[in-house]
Amino acid sequence: MELAELAVKKALDFGATEAEAYVQKVKRLWIEFADKIDSFKIIESIGMGLRVAVNKKLAIHSTSILSEREVEEAAEKAVKIAKVAPEDPYWKHLNKEFGKSPAQGYFDDKLEAMEYSEIIEKLNAAIDKMKEYDNRVKPTRGMLMASILNTTILSSYGEKNERKETHLAAWMRAKAEDYGEKSTGTEHCEVRFWNEMNLEEMAIRAAEKAVKFLKAKPIESGKLPVIIRNQVFASILGVILSGPINADWVQKGRSPLSNKLGMQVAAQNINIFDDGTLRGGWRTRPFDDEGHPTQRTTVIGNGTLKNYLYDSYTALKDNVKSTGNAFRDQYWMPLQPLPTNLMLEPGNVSPEEMIQETRGGIFIDETIGEWLSNPVSGNLNATITHGYLIENGELTTPIKGIVISGNFYEILKDRMELIGNDLRNNMQNYSPTVKLTEITIAGK
Amino acid sequence: MEIERETEKIVKKAADLGVSHVDICYQQYDYELITVENKALKSYSSRRLGGLGIKVALNDAVGYASTCDLNYASLEKTLENAIKAAKLIKKEEKRIVEAKVNRIEMKSPYKIDPLNMAPEEKVSAALDANKAAWIDKKIKSAITRLGISKDYRIFISSEGSRVVTETTMIGVAHESVAKSNGIMERVPYQESKCAGYEFIKSMDLNSFAADISALAVEAVESKTPPAGTYAVVVDPNVIGLLLHEAFGHASEGDLVSTRESVLYGKIGSQVASEHVTIIDEGIIEGGYFYPFDDEGVKKEKTVVVENGILRSYLHNKTSAYEFNVASTGNGRAQDFENLPIVRQTNYYMGPRDHKFEELIEDIDFGIYIRGKGATGGQVEVGMGTFTFGVGPSKIIKNGELAETVRGVVISGFILETLKTIDAVGKDLTVRTSVFGGCGKMGQTVRVGDGGPHVRIRKMTVGGR
Numbered sequence: 001m002e003l004a005e006l007a008v009k010k011a012l013d014f015g016a017t018e019a020e021a022y023v024q025k026v027k028r029l030w031i032e033f034a035d036k037i038d039s040f041k042i043i044e045s046i047g048m049g050l051r052v053a054v055n056k057k058l059a060i061h062s063t064s065i066l067s068e069r070e071v072e073e074a075a076e077k078a079v080k081i082a083k084v085a086p087e088d089p090y091w092k093h094l095n096k097e098f099g100k101s102p103a104q105g106y107f108d109d110k111l112e113a114m115e116y117s118e119i120i121e122k123l124n125a126a127i128d129k130m131k132e133y134d135n136r137v138k139p140t141r142g143m144l145m146a147s148i149l150n151t152t153i154l155s156s157y158g159e160k161n162e163r164k165e166t167h168l169a170a171w172m173r174a175k176a177e178d179y180g181e182k183s184t185g186t187e188h189c190e191v192r193f194w195n196e197m198n199l200e201e202m203a204i205r206a207a208e209k210a211v212k213f214l215k216a217k218p219i220e221s222g223k224l225p226v227i228i229r230n231q232v233f234a235s236i237l238g239v240i241l242s243g244p245i246n247a248d249w250v251q252k253g254r255s256p257l258s259n260k261l262g263m264q265v266a267a268q269n270i271n272i273f274d275d276g277t278l279r280g281g282w283r284t285r286p287f288d289d290e291g292h293p294t295q296r297t298t299v300i301g302n303g304t305l306k307n308y309l310y311d312s313y314t315a316l317k318d319n320v321k322s323t324g325n326a327f328r329d330q331y332w333m334p335l336q337p338l339p340t341n342l343m344l345e346p347g348n349v350s351p352e353e354m355i356q357e358t359r360g361g362i363f364i365d366e367t368i369g370e371w372l373s374n375p376v377s378g379n380l381n382a383t384i385t386h387g388y389l390i391e392n393g394e395l396t397t398p399i400k401g402i403v404i405s406g407n408f409y410e411i412l413k414d415r416m417e418l419i420g421n422d423l424r425n426n427m428q429n430y431s432p433t434v435k436l437t438e439i440t441i442a443g444k
Numbered sequence: 445m446e447i448e449r450e451t452e453k454i455v456k457k458a459a460d461l462g463v464s465h466v467d468i469c470y471q472q473y474d475y476e477l478i479t480v481e482n483k484a485l486k487s488y489s490s491r492r493l494g495g496l497g498i499k500v501a502l503n504d505a506v507g508y509a510s511t512c513d514l515n516y517a518s519l520e521k522t523l524e525n526a527i528k529a530a531k532l533i534k535k536e537e538k539r540i541v542e543a544k545v546n547r548i549e550m551k552s553p554y555k556i557d558p559l560n561m562a563p564e565e566k567v568s569a570a571l572d573a574n575k576a577a578w579i580d581k582k583i584k585s586a587i588t589r590l591g592i593s594k595d596y597r598i599f600i601s602s603e604g605s606r607v608v609t610e611t612t613m614i615g616v617a618h619e620s621v622a623k624s625n626g627i628m629e630r631v632p633y634q635e636s637k638c639a640g641y642e643f644i645k646s647m648d649l650n651s652f653a654a655d656i657s658a659l660a661v662e663a664v665e666s667k668t669p670p671a672g673t674y675a676v677v678v679d680p681n682v683i684g685l686l687l688h689e690a691f692g693h694a695s696e697g698d699l700v701s702t703r704e705s706v707l708y709g710k711i712g713s714q715v716a717s718e719h720v721t722i723i724d725e726g727i728i729e730g731g732y733f734y735p736f737d738d739e740g741v742k743k744e745k746t747v748v749v750e751n752g753i754l755r756s757y758l759h760n761k762t763s764a765y766e767f768n769v770a771s772t773g774n775g776r777a778q779d780f781e782n783l784p785i786v787r788q789t790n791y792y793m794g795p796r797d798h799k800f801e802e803l804i805e806d807i808d809f810g811i812y813i814r815g816k817g818a819t820g821g822q823v824e825v826g827m828g829t830f831t832f833g834v835g836p837s838k839i840i841k842n843g844e845l846a847e848t849v850r851g852v853v854i855s856g857f858i859l860e861t862l863k864t865i866d867a868v869g870k871d872l873t874v875r876t877s878v879f880g881g882c883g884k885m886g887q888t889v890r891v892g893d894g895g896p897h898v899r900i901r902k903m904t905v906g907g908r
Contacts, residue, residue, distance in 0.1 A: 032783075032885060034702040040529040041508040043781045044522075045495065060489040064512040074492075081488050084564040086571070088484065120532050140704035140826070143885060175704055175826055182706070184826035221671060252482055254585040254621055256628060332491040334479070369822040369831035372853065376621060376628040381853045381906060383831035385824050401829050403855050403906040405671070442671040442855075442906040 003071050004154045007050050010075035012156060016052040016082065018094045019075075020155040022289065023048045024331040028147040029116065033127060033172075035139045037120065047331040052078045053094065056087040062332035095290040095312035097322065098159035103294055105280035108166040108193040112148055119146065119194075126199035130174055133207035136214070140184070142172035146194070153291040161291040167282070168197050176210035183216060183400075185209025185386070186366060188231075190427050192280050209365070213386055216398035221443045225361035225417070226404065227354050227390070230424040230433045236370050236380065237344055238429035240408040241272070243375045245299050246325075246337045247314035256376060256409065257305060265305045266412035269347070269419065272300040274309055276324055276340035283340040283428040287324070294324040294340055300412075311337040343430035347419030351433040354418050356393040358435070363388040363395055364404070378409040403442040411436055447496070447514060448598065454519050455602050458500060461527060465501035465540075466602040469738060471595070471780040474559055478566055478590040480574040485567055486587075497780040498523050502530040504539055510781045540761035543741045543771055545601075549608040552733035554640025558592040558614045561641045566590055569649055570616070576650035577620055577657045582664060584628070585621040588653060590614075590644070591636070591878040593890075597738070605740040611733045613638050613890070615878035618653045622660035629850055631660040631817035631835065636878040638733040659817060663836035663850040669905055674810045675840075676854075676903045677803045680873035681815020682834055684893030687722060688791045688882065689821045690830035690858035692893075695722075695748050695756075696774070696786040696884075697763030699825055706828035706859055707754060715754045716862035721794035722749040724758055726773065730874040731790030731892025736773065738784040743773035748791075760786045778887035785885060790876070793895030796868035803867050803899045805843040811905060812838040812845055813854060823858075831855040853906040861900060869897035 004021035011019035023046070030041040048071070049062040059081035063074045123144055130139045149165045171188040186209075187202040228236070249255040257265065266272075276294025278284050287293050290312060298306045310318070311326035314337055327338040355363065366386035373380045384402050388395040406415070420432035451468050458466040473493040479486040496519065497510035507530025511522040558566075570590045577586040592614050599607040615636025622629050633656050637643045678686065694705040707715065716722075726734040726743030734743055739761050747755050759767065760775025763786050775784035804812065817835025824830075832854050839846040874894035881888040 030886070034704075037533045039506055039508060039783050040533050041510070041781075041783060042525040042529055043510050044525075045510070045512045045781060047493075047512070058487070060487060061491070062489070063492045063494075065492060065494045065514075066512070070492075077490065081490065081563050084562070085488055085567060086485050116528075116532055138703060140702040141699070141885075145886075173704070173826070175702075177703070182826065184704075184824065252585055332475075332489070332493070334487040334489050368824050368829065369833075369855075372819050372822065372831065372833035374630060374819070374833070374851070376630050377851070379851050381831070381833065383822075383824075383829060383855050385827065385829055400827065401855075401857060403671075403831065403853060403904065405853070405906050440671065442904060 003066050004048065004152055006068065007048060007071050007075050008154060008156050010072050011050065011052045011079055014076050014079040015054060016079050017055055018053040018156050020051045020094050020153065021048055022328065022331055023152045025150040026147060028145065031123065031144040033123065033142045035127065035131065037123065049328065049331040050074055050078050052082050053091065054079060054082040056089065056091040057082045057085040058088055058091060059085055060334055090317045092316040094155055094157065095292050096157050098161055098291040099293040100286035101277050101293040101295060103277040103284050103286045106165050106192055106284045111146060111166050111194045114194065122199055126203040129200045130203040130207045133204060134211050136176045136178045137174050137207045137210055140173050140175040144170045159291060161287050163285055163287065165285060166192055168194060170197060170199060170202065172202055172206055174206040174210040176214050178214050181214045183210050183213035185213065190282050190425060209386060213398045213400065216400040218401040219399050219443045221441055223438050223440055225358060225435065225437055226439045227358065227361065227363045227433060227435045229365050230420065230422050230431050231426045232364055232367050233434050234424065234426040234429040234431035236373065237431050238342055238426065239371045239373050240375045240378065241342065242339050245309055247308040247310045247318065248337055250308050251314060251317060254376065256378060260305045263305055264303050266300050266303040267414060267416055268303045270300055270303050270412060270416060271345035273297065273343045273345065274299055274325065274339045274341065275343060278341045281341035282425055288326040289328045289335060290326040292322050292324045292326060297323045309337045309339060311335060339428060341428050341430055344432065346421050346423045346432040348421050349418045351420050351422055354420060354433065354435045355390055355395060358390045359392055361390045362399065363390055378407045380406045380408045404439050406439045450516050450519055451600050454498065454523055455600065457520065458523055459602065463500045463502050463527065467499040467739065468496060468600045469777065469780050470496045470598040473779060474594045476559065476592040478570050480570045480588045482585060483575055485571065488563065488567065493779065495780045498526045499783060500526045500530050502527060505530045505533050508783050539765045541764045541771055543761060545604045546736065546740055546742065547606045550735045551610040552612050552638040554612045556641040558641040559594060569644060573618065573649035573653040577618065577653040579654050579657045580661050582622045582624050582661050583620055583657050584623045586657065587619045589617040589879065593878050599738060599740045601740055607736045607740045609736055611638055612640060613878045614641060614643050616644065616649060616652065617879050618656050620657040620660040622664040624664045627664055629660050629664040631656050631663060633816050634877055634879055636876050659836055662848050666836065666848040666850050668851040669811060669849040671906050673902055673904050675807045675901050676811045676813050677897055677899050678813045679815050679897055680871065680894045681818065681875065682813050683793055683895040683898045684875065685815060685818060685821055685832060686830065687793055687895065688788060688891065688893040689823045690828065691722065691862065692788045692791040693823060694825045694828060695758055697757040697759040697767060698786045700757050701763050701766045705825050710754045713754060714752050715859055716749055716752045717865045718752040719796055719865055719868045720749055720752050720862055723747055723794055724788055724791050726789045728790045728874050728892065730876065730894065732876040732890045734789045737775045738777040739771065739775035741771045741773040741775065743789055746772045758786055758788060760784055776889050778889055782887050785887065787884065787889050788891055790874055790892035792874050792893060793868065793898065795870050795872045795896040798867045798869045800869060800897050803869060803897055804840050807840045808842060810840040811849065812840055813852065828858040830858055855904050855906060861903065864901035865898055866901055867899040871896045
């Protein structure tokens with residue numbers, strides 16, 4: 001990658017003591033649809049994030065205009081900003097530990113070679129399935145994304161790492177209408193391989209859900225046992241824990257898990273991992289966004305807080321090894337430690353068994369607003385858009401429009417009654433279905 | 445500009461290839477973000493994004509492709525990609541309305557270009573503000589951010605439009621975390637304006653940060669409200685958030701045409717109480733400067749709701765065609781990599797005639813819901829369900845403000861909620877943000893929202 005080398009070289013020429021270029025080349029298909037395909041986009045982009053240090057002074061500059069002149073200007077601007085930045089007393093050096101873990105399942109060579117028409121055909125077939133399901137159902141919105149990412153990281157320590165990844169994501173919503181009653185059903189899926197994406201199944205499930213919820217109603221406020229579906233609890237897990245287990249939050253005093261290493265923070269049967277090597281995981285890759293190898297890290301083992309997640313900066317500050325969690329959401333964003341694939345270890349109960357052994361309670365199938373939960377206090381809030389009453393071991397009346405609240409840390413400690421065996425992901429967060437002993441519900 | 449000459453060639457080439465309509469969007473976007481955490485500079489990042497997107501209509505099918513590589517060969521390849529995309533979805537028919545051909549340049553005014561300010565001055569402003577936030581031992585963490593953006597766009601169409609817009613924006617954000625008796629509370633807040641560095645100079649950044657800390661300390665020592673349904677008064681931040689998220693999205697023409705919105709088929713009917721008027725407007729004090737949309741259409745003042753009656757949806761050229769109306773100038777794209785979809789600009793409730801004291805005086809027990817410290821919201825437009833985490837608020841007892849409550853979450857069904865509005869204040873505040881925006885279908889755009897203080901008779905409040 002000539003321009004990356006040029007950027008690093010120029011940064012050093014302008015007076016940087018260290019420099020790192022992160023170049024990302026993206027090819028992305030983006031399809032939007034409703035009851036038919038609305039638009040088809042082909043995006044080809046490239047961008048470079050340049051991180052420079054002038055002794056202990058740091059700066060990041062990025063650009064998507066990769067001409068020689070712009071790269072030179074970018075290097076100059078980065079160094080200029082770094083020179084005026086106050087010293088970071090904790091700065092030691094850029095990552096020097098380059099390498100690759102044996103992570104697998106992050107690149108689909110079939111997707112790269114595939115004709116676009118195959119994607120269009122599969123998608124049209126799924127849309128048709130949704131329409132055929134029931135004449136009260138209409139596909140109202142959906143998105144399908146396929147991307148191929150080439151990432152190169154190169155540093156002034158003479159190290160270089162390259163990786164090629166694929167991501168596929170789809171999201172679709174069905175709406176049902178019957179004599180003025182309206183309802184929706186939404187399904188989503190994020191995978192690394194085209195053959196793991198079952199669009200027709202998603203379409204049918206969304207349609208089925210929309211029809212079932214035509215008669216959904218809120219329920220009275222109260223406290224009830226709940227079963228939370230895997231993808232929903234995965235999302236909650238990510239919203240609450242991604243920050244607090246990040247070493248940066250811990251070091252800055254923002255994390256409620258600060259000073260709790262080795263302490264019991266959850267019930268004995270709870271294991272939570274971060275696994276950058278998870279086969280086919282949404283954020284699986286051989287090295288992180290500063291070139292450090294990825295790994296599997298136990299965050300909570302048998303209820304005890306075992307590790308925080310580190311990039312090299314936070315690791316050097318604590319005098320420990322990086323856990324390979326350096327992450328940039330986009331090439332132009334600052335680096336920070338974040339989970340790769342965050343996972344609540346599955347247990348051995350099936351969701352059906354959970355329901356069967358529940359006399360009274362609710363099953364949560366879909367929520368909105370869970371990201372409004374507060375990771376610092378652990379205050380959990382979500383609005384259930386799709387739930388069911390559980391009566392004598394069976395899902396009965398569909399319910400909607402109620403708010404659940406509770407404290408996530410209390411849930412981990414003593415409200416987690418059962419952990420399911422059906423692991424699924426919501427982006428990089430993985431969880432099985434879980435049953436909680438009790439949760440507060442604000443209803444009508 | 446050289447790029448404009450290349451663009452003209454692409455428009456001609458597209459015509460030669462039988463393309464009936466071409467829109468080209470060139471963009472150069474600059475962004476700077478200074479982050480200070482706990483009295484130290486955490487990062488100074490700056491970003492430049494430049495590129496060009498081509499939208500073609502071929503036998504009524506729309507194809508889109510974009511590139512960052514601006515040499516002519518790459519632009520030609522991008523045109524070919526757009527045509528390829530259009531051919532693949534040729535089955536469908538997607539028509540658009542005609543709109544006036546505009547040839548105009550409009551730039552948001554500023555005195556001092558914030559991108560040209562010395563980096564050290566910007567850093568020290570943020571650093572000083574952060575240091576001023578440590579007002580109490582209970583403050584455990586403080587983050588201050590200074591953000592600057594400049595968005596320059598050229599829109600060119602095969603019909604002859606050439607619309608150049610530039611919006612310069614600056615803002616400061618601060619977040620304090622307070623801890624007491626094992627409870628932690630986070631209060632984030634921000635102020636932004638379409639202006640230059642003079643906006644930062646005119647602000648007292650130190651008291652801005654200190655005030656947020658004071659609120660975090662006050663909140664951490666307060667209780668959460670009992671869950672239930674109450675009469676509430678919401679402040680301009682909250683009514684803005686509520687309207688934008690729970691009503692604004694539902695009024696977006698594309699979501700209406702797919703019948704996804706609760707507002708489908710409701711033009712001319714009562715959707716809110718008679719006190720409610722809702723407007724979407726491209727240029728308004730305090731809001732985001734958006735004179736023309738990304739389809740070259742002027743963003744006029746759109747009255748969405750008038751005295752409780754739904755008058756208009758928001759439209760781009762595509763949704764306008766389906767409703768047989770004119771585009772309202774709401775076709776917006778995040779950047780050159782995205783197709784314009786129907787988006788709000790500055791969405792707000794029109795003021796009426798009540799003083800704040802009059803709004804609370806007949807509430808025996810309720811809550812004054814405040815937006816400062818709000819963490820955001822989410823909505824399901826199909827059913828109109830909303831849920832928002834708002835800031836530390838105040839209990840209203842016997843017509844007067846009483847103690848502060850924290851951890852307040854409001855939720856409800858928007859059409860029911862808006863019908864229980866029985867009084868609207870005479871103040872008006874519209875706000876925007878340089879730190880984020882509104883997300884829809886994977887695209888984020890800058891928006892403004894607001895309104896006056898508003899009394900809502902029935903609101904579900906979840907606490908703990």
